Amino acid sequence: MDMVNIKINGVAVSVPQGSTILEAARYAGIEIPTLCYLKKINAIGACRICVVEVKGARSLVAACVYPVNEGMEVFTNTPAVRNSRKTTLELLLSNHDKKCLSCVRSGNCELQKLCNDYGVDENKFDGAMTPSEIDDSAAHLVRNNKKCILCRRCVAACREQFVNVIGANARGFDTNIGCAFEKKLADVPCISCGQCIVACPTGALTEKDQIDEVFAAIADPKKHVVVHTAPSVRVTLGESFGMPIGSNVEGKMAAALRRLGFDKVFDTDFGADLTIMEEANEFVERVKNGGVLPMITSCSPGWVKFCETYYPDFIPNLSTCKSPQQMEGATIKTYYAQKNGIDPKDIVCVSIMPCTAKKFEVGRDNQSAAGVPDVDIALTTRELARMIERAGINFSLLPDEKFDSILGDSTGAAVIFGTSGGVMEAALRTAADWLEGKDLPSVDYHEVRGMADVKEATYKVAGMDVNVAVTSGLSNVAKLLDAVRAGEKNYHFIEVMCCPGGCINGGGQPIQPATVRNFVDVKGLRSKALYDADKDMPLRKSHQNPSIQKVYDEFYGKPGSHKAHECLHTSYVERKKY
């Protein structure tokens, strides 16, 4: 690699050619603040927070987009730089509501931190205070443009997801981020992934908070309130309490949920094992009976809605299996309710999800096995963290506890659902055993792991070559589907996750600021924690989960049975773009 030699604040540093000043400063151990810049997503040099002095340059330059060259001398901490950043922040605040006290991002807001760092006067300028209305029309998200700084990170995130329903409208003081023809978010083909929320540096975009509903249900003596937690939440929740990225807090999380007052603390991982039983069976049936191939996974509600809206010709390829969230809920409201003599109407099923699209999924048609919704309230990881804070639970001091049996019992195959490649690997572990008719010793399918855009492999199963592909992030998904449609690719089974890297990077996960996202492999660390958890599990194949076997023996019969179809499978609809 060609290197260039530069000096930053007098310190000589050698950095790869093509680096920006921002990246070069990182090599030299110097932090430059950013607001609009988000690595690989948004590099527009617009907000001017990252300005630095370059010797010989006519004016300050934006470090996030300015490439280094040989002999360059950069100064990141001069009076001119500090004054410029401070004025920029004060100008941003002139059009900002400054209601930090009640803002959900307070303490985790990039704008707030910078204002504090630079000692701004929040009332230096009286701005236009452009009028705007709060958009809370969608099931999953609230937009408050009074907190928006027009950095366009959300717009870029939406573009990266190939959805493009938000953008900058009008100009000057009227500039606002919104939808075409001033429509509400619920009236445009948003797929609810929430990547815009985790990209937002301020409180302009937040998930639709439902924790009051959950607290109310817990306080209601007539309600039996049951909770279950998605695979990836156990490796991200700790971040909300200051723990390192990739900390597995499964035991503390179970303990916290019990202390919050839930009547039962189950694990969506059981639902994930159940999903594999149904999905592996569906795949084997499709292969044997000449069904529609490639079969594509349906766990990710953002992906499902994307398929229904933008690639409706692939609806027959979607697995009819409900997602683990919905399978867990359906089993709670049918099997568990019957067994314990509880009317399903009296059960409130709460799920803790890495995902904002899950809030949309709970309201979909054909997701009510017992005649009532399978899941009543889907909370994000962030909302659970807030509940724990509000309840005064000292998370880091909690003991490790276990989930309640039997709908909290799971295998290693289930826990890896939370990362791109995990569903495929889990399905292969079971499908291969079934097709070969024996307990195969190998459980690791390394080819489908990792954070590559598309992962492909061919496995020989029962004498047949099974071509699989794994992809995540909807721009990658779109490319892959275009190739399949054009006949350039011939797969039997595709795993698709809506968010880049899978659920560990979901739109409901703890928000890491750009200062972390730009330089730390957040997805990789969270993903590794899930594979480590899988490795440590005594059972690593879904069909070997004794509790799964018990539920089939007592209730569902066998995978793909009439009963299973009634409770655990669903249908899809084509959705209009306009």
Added chain:
Amino acid sequence: MQKRISTLPFKGTAEQKSKLDAVIAEHKSQPGAVMPVLQKAQDIYGYLPIEVQEMIADGLGVSLEKVYGVSTFYSQFALSPKGKYNISVCLGTACYVKGSGALLDKLVEELKIQPEECTSDGQFSLTACRCIGACGLAPVLTVNDDVYGRLLPKDIPDIIAKYRQ
């Protein structure tokens, strides 16, 4: 000023559509095609309602929001149709100090539409413009190509009546 979005029913013809299709086909492979296509679409339809912008988005393979974002950024694009008679009130400096703001208010009151809107019968539309170079006649307004100067708000009803059918 935020642009007014038309609430009037869209009355595009098959002939207009085939013209727009030809424009889209001509620009489809060109980077940055949204601007020229919007310009020509406005020539064809007179304005850029959602129906036209959807056709452009589909035709060019870009999102509706992208097309809309461009159409609201540039002042040359209109989201509301022009009436048979477009009344344009000069809000340039000279006219403004001579009271053209009151003329505009009177027109809003009489026509029951806001600036950048069109009456539901399609007869009148209202716009505010900058200097038209007739400062000696301030305050002025134009109705299509007819110029009226040295006006007071009480003159407005008569001017409207002259064109109303």
